[in-house]
Amino acid sequence: MGNDGVIAVERALGLLDCFRLGKEKLSLAALAAASGMHKTTVYRLMNSLERMGYVVRSDDGMYALGARVLYLGKLYEQSFHLSSVVEPVLFALAAQTKESASYYVLDKAKRLCLFRAEPSEGLRETRLAGTSLPLDDTAIGQVIRYWGLREPIFAEPPPLPLFTSGARDVHTAAFATPVFGPDAEFMAALTLSGPASRLNAARDTGELIAPQLQAASDLSRRLGASVAFCERMYGTGERR
Numbered sequence: 613m614g615n616d617g618v619i620a621v622e623r624a625l626g627l628l629d630c631f632r633l634g635k636e637k638l639s640l641a642a643l644a645a646a647s648g649m650h651k652t653t654v655y656r657l658m659n660s661l662e663r664m665g666y667v668v669r670s671d672d673g674m675y676a677l678g679a680r681v682l683y684l685g686k687l688y689e690q691s692f693h694l695s696s697v698v699e700p701v702l703f704a705l706a707a708q709t710k711e712s713a714s715y716y717v718l719d720k721a722k723r724l725c726l727f728r729a730e731p732s733e734g735l736r737e738t739r740l741a742g743t744s745l746p747l748d749d750t751a752i753g754q755v756i757r758y759w760g761l762r763e764p765i766f767a768e769p770p771p772l773p774l775f776t777s778g779a780r781d782v783h784t785a786a787f788a789t790p791v792f793g794p795d796a797e798f799m800a801a802l803t804l805s806g807p808a809s810r811l812n813a814a815r816d817t818g819e820l821i822a823p824q825l826q827a828a829s830d831l832s833r834r835l836g837a838s839v840a841f842c843e844r845m846y847g848t849g850e851r852r
Contacts (some may be wrong), residue, residue: 623649624657628666628681629838632795637674695727697834701802702729705827709804709820711811713827714741715791716752716801718760723747726800750779751788755801759790772846773824775815777808785811787820789828792845794836802828 630638630646643658644651658675661667665680698715705713706729715727728741747753747761751774757763758770777785786805793799804811804824814820829846833839 620657623647623653624661626839627654627657627661628677629840631677637670637676639674643675698727698831699729701827701831701834702727705729705802705804705823706731708823711804711806711820714752714803714805716756716788716803717799718747718756719744721747723752723756723801745780748780749776751776751786752801752803753779755788755790759798760801772828773804773821775811777812777815783808785815787811787815787824789824789846791828791835792832792837792841796837796841799832799835802831 626647627643627649630643635642638646640651640654640658643649644654647654649657658667658669662669662675662678665678667675668678669675702713702715710731712731713729714725716723717726718724722744723746725741725743725745745753747757754765754774754776758765773787773789775785775787779786784805785808786803788801788803790798791800791802802824804820811820825846829842832842832845837845
């Protein structure tokens with residue numbers, strides 16, 4: 613079977629991703645420029661979306677999101693449980709890497725471990741979900757400070773994932789990668805932590821980089837970030 617239908621669906625959904633705060637109404641030309649598609653293709657796809665109620669077109673030719681999007685948003689809002697989205701990613705990452713995977717959020721000027729998954733075997737750094745720690749110079753703290761609080765601790769965005777060893781405890785080390793939601797809004801730091809000796813070696817080999825970036829990309833997509841943003845942020849498009 614061909615994948616023309618799949619491509620058309622992905623293109624149509626990509627057009628919906630072009631709408632955002634400050635860009636609630638877009639012209640055909642603006643949609644073509646934002647999506648990189650030809651105007652004829654955009655026009656055809658927008659006609660289909662308009663017929664289905666996902667967009668509306670005003671008399672001046674401007675497009676906006678339609679009521680069907682609101683309906684789906686309300687359904688999602690009622691069915692959404694953060695733990696059911698985050699925890700499967702953490703458990704899969706912990707199983708794949710054999711390190712502790714965590715999801716840290718900003719909470720009252722501290723970093724809060726909201727969810728945690730431990731590997732099934734081996735020496736590990738144990739911490740309970742709900743633990744609150746200072747926004748220190750660990751990789752986790754740096755991710756939250758730079759992307760969450762926008763502190764200028766780096767002159768330019770650093771390579772991902774960030775890594776620190778011995779920043780809080782001489783015996784432990786951690787990787788951390790930012791996770792985003794709709795409109796590239798910072799959501800959390802996805803982390804891998806464990807014994808410094810083991811993670812220092814893993815940093816040298818680079819073996820844990822791809823799993824973390826893929827997990828952060830998958831999680832960001834589930835939380836509402838666009839495909840295009842995730843591919844730019846994590847470079848994961850070629851691995852899909």
